[in-house]
Amino acid sequence: MAESEKNIFNPINMLDTWTRSMSEAWSQMAGLELPSANQQIKKNTADKKNRRFDQTIGSSFKAWQAYMSAMNRPETIASVFKGVGSLPDIFFKMIQPVFNSILIMHQQWLDKIEKTGRISDSFHFDRMDKESLNIFNKLYDAEFRKFLNIPQLGLTREHQEKLNRFIDRFNLFSGAIAEFLQVIFQPFEKSYAVLQEKIADLTKEDEIPEDPRFYYQLWLKILEGEYMMLFKTPEYLSSLAKTLTIAAEYKKARRDLSNDLLHYFSIPSSTEINDVYKDLHDLKKRLRKIEKAMTAQ
Amino acid sequence: MNKSGVPVDLILSKLAEDTGKTHKRAQKAYEVLLGQLDTRIAQTPYEVVYTEDRVKLKYYQPEKRPKNHIKTPLLIIYALINRETMLDLQPGRSVTRSLLDSGLDLYMVDWGYPTEKDKFLTLDDHINGYIDNVVDFIRDRHKNSSINIMGVCMGGTMSIIYAALNPKKVKNLITTVTPSNFDTEQGLLHIWAKHLDPEQLIDAYGNMPGDLMNFGFLLLNPARLMIDKYIGFMENNDNKDFVENFIRMEKWIFDSPDVPGETFKQFITDFYQKNLLIQNQLKIGGRHVDLKKITMPVLNIFGKYDHLVPPGACELLPSRVGTNDAENLCLETGHIGIYVSSRTQKEFVPKIISWLKQRDSVKQTKKLRIQGVS
Numbered sequence: 001m002a003e004s005e006k007n008i009f010n011p012i013n014m015l016d017t018w019t020r021s022m023s024e025a026w027s028q029m030a031g032l033e034l035p036s037a038n039q040q041i042k043k044n045t046a047d048k049k050n051r052r053f054d055q056t057i058g059s060s061f062k063a064w065q066a067y068m069s070a071m072n073r074p075e076t077i078a079s080v081f082k083g084v085g086s087l088p089d090i091f092f093k094m095i096q097p098v099f100n101s102i103l104i105m106h107q108q109w110l111d112k113i114e115k116t117g118r119i120s121d122s123f124h125f126d127r128m129d130k131e132s133l134n135i136f137n138k139l140y141d142a143e144f145r146k147f148l149n150i151p152q153l154g155l156t157r158e159h160q161e162k163l164n165r166f167i168d169r170f171n172l173f174s175g176a177i178a179e180f181l182q183v184i185f186q187p188f189e190k191s192y193a194v195l196q197e198k199i200a201d202l203t204k205e206d207e208i209p210e211d212p213r214f215y216y217q218l219w220l221k222i223l224e225g226e227y228m229m230l231f232k233t234p235e236y237l238s239s240l241a242k243t244l245t246i247a248a249e250y251k252k253a254r255r256d257l258s259n260d261l262l263h264y265f266s267i268p269s270s271t272e273i274n275d276v277y278k279d280l281h282d283l284k285k286r287l288r289k290i291e292k293a294m295t296a297q
Numbered sequence: 298m299n300k301s302g303v304p305v306d307l308i309l310s311k312l313a314e315d316t317g318k319t320h321k322r323a324q325k326a327y328e329v330l331l332g333q334l335d336t337r338i339a340q341t342p343y344e345v346v347y348t349e350d351r352v353k354l355k356y357y358q359p360e361k362r363p364k365n366h367i368k369t370p371l372l373i374i375y376a377l378i379n380r381e382t383m384l385d386l387q388p389g390r391s392v393t394r395s396l397l398d399s400g401l402d403l404y405m406v407d408w409g410y411p412t413e414k415d416k417f418l419t420l421d422d423h424i425n426g427y428i429d430n431v432v433d434f435i436r437d438r439h440k441n442s443s444i445n446i447m448g449v450c451m452g453g454t455m456s457i458i459y460a461a462l463n464p465k466k467v468k469n470l471i472t473t474v475t476p477s478n479f480d481t482e483q484g485l486l487h488i489w490a491k492h493l494d495p496e497q498l499i500d501a502y503g504n505m506p507g508d509l510m511n512f513g514f515l516l517l518n519p520a521r522l523m524i525d526k527y528i529g530f531m532e533n534n535d536n537k538d539f540v541e542n543f544i545r546m547e548k549w550i551f552d553s554p555d556v557p558g559e560t561f562k563q564f565i566t567d568f569y570q571k572n573l574l575i576q577n578q579l580k581i582g583g584r585h586v587d588l589k590k591i592t593m594p595v596l597n598i599f600g601k602y603d604h605l606v607p608p609g610a611c612e613l614l615p616s617r618v619g620t621n622d623a624e625n626l627c628l629e630t631g632h633i634g635i636y637v638s639s640r641t642q643k644e645f646v647p648k649i650i651s652w653l654k655q656r657d658s659v660k661q662t663k664k665l666r667i668q669g670v671s
Contacts, residue, residue, distance in 0.1 A: 232488060
């Protein structure tokens, strides 16, 4: 065996090659341009909330990149093969960037908590805090979905495609539902903020009522108003239409998959039963027409 | 320190004062909720006189017939959404009972619960099939050439179509909270429906699930329907009458049959999205629905605060039909309040009875009875 071939099958060299390639891959991911998400962010760079999810994703990628870099260092690779005694060393190097990442995420949660109660404009939904979900959906669409669309081969090709379609539609459905829920919970956040404004106004006028029910009624009225405004916005209408469309697609994908299983067990599928229902409907209609014509004679 | 200016101390003391009351109320609520509650709905006795597939025709026989009672039977056509039990929800607030007390023969269509096999039923099947058969049955039974029809919501829309296609079989037409003009921005349903893809929904679901529609109705006003309503319940759950009536309403609201898929699709497309009915362009079963052929008297009742079928969706009808004896009556209430609120009970049914009495030709009915015309 030639020396070069020996090197290829050397476990240290193999691990080295693998960690190098993974490190490069995570470097690319960390600097990944998410086109639409970035466009959104550039639109409103001053708005801190728009960067929150981007920072989270970025910090996670950086953590992985750091993890792979740590693994890639010659001393780390060597220590892997030194034995169990060096494990704490490796563990420390690996865990450090992960802790950093967690700290960043904690900071972002604190930002979110701090944001609660901040005064915002009433009856305006043009600056919805929806970027985080958008980015998740875009990331799924750009990075993960394509794996489910890889053409399938062989005898089970069709079944595998149906399974992949089902998984894909389920993921899209989950994303759409989360986005829709985020939209319909938006008025809650807004109503608390507006309530604070109203209370501040009442304080200035020294007209603060003592009855707690007054605050509830005031909040309810604001919430109702916020909903009425939201429900007419293009954002809500598009989210509603999108959610219903994706829910329907998910249901169809699930039905296609279950039809295959039912066929395997020789149980009539819903599609087959539908055909029977349709025939029955048409036959009944024809029969009633004939009956009416005969009665009229 | 009280930065916001809210008198937190005063509010807390107020809350503390209320604690005693709340404790007492909770004790009483415990007794009410664990005690005997009468939450039955639709208790007026009836007889099923005709059935066809899932559809039943209920007949309510009056216990007494006053001297000047209405001779022509009245058929109530309810919507395909929710159930007709709403008209007989609770004692003392029952439209069914009030109509019956006037001495008229009352019939009501019970659409039942559509299943998967009903998904291909169209509006044509409902109007020219079930409704026409039911009307013929009543005409035959009472030896009348025509009967009175009262439609409720979507049932009213179907009644309008039926009356336009069969003017000789309808003596008087009453439409209640009935949408006829769908091109309005007043109600959220009208806005939302324009963004639906009914073809895709029905392809996926078969029939339109009642629960999904109910969720949509709740979304029309989540603050009131999902929060305040239940807070109101918590505040009054020590009141037995309140609890019973509340549960009756809950039973009715969430008793939502699915809507046959093809019918739903057609209703969204031809009505909400294309608004064909009021423009006189609608076709049902290949027949043109010409509103000008509605030549019988028309009474069109709707609620001023109806968030499902707003006044803008109802009020055009009298101006589009082919009779001068057509009027609008707008009541100060909402979509359901028109049938169940105690205030409108005093206006709604009395108006219908007096309006029908004025148009109930005794001579004609007697003459037809003698001739045995069916």
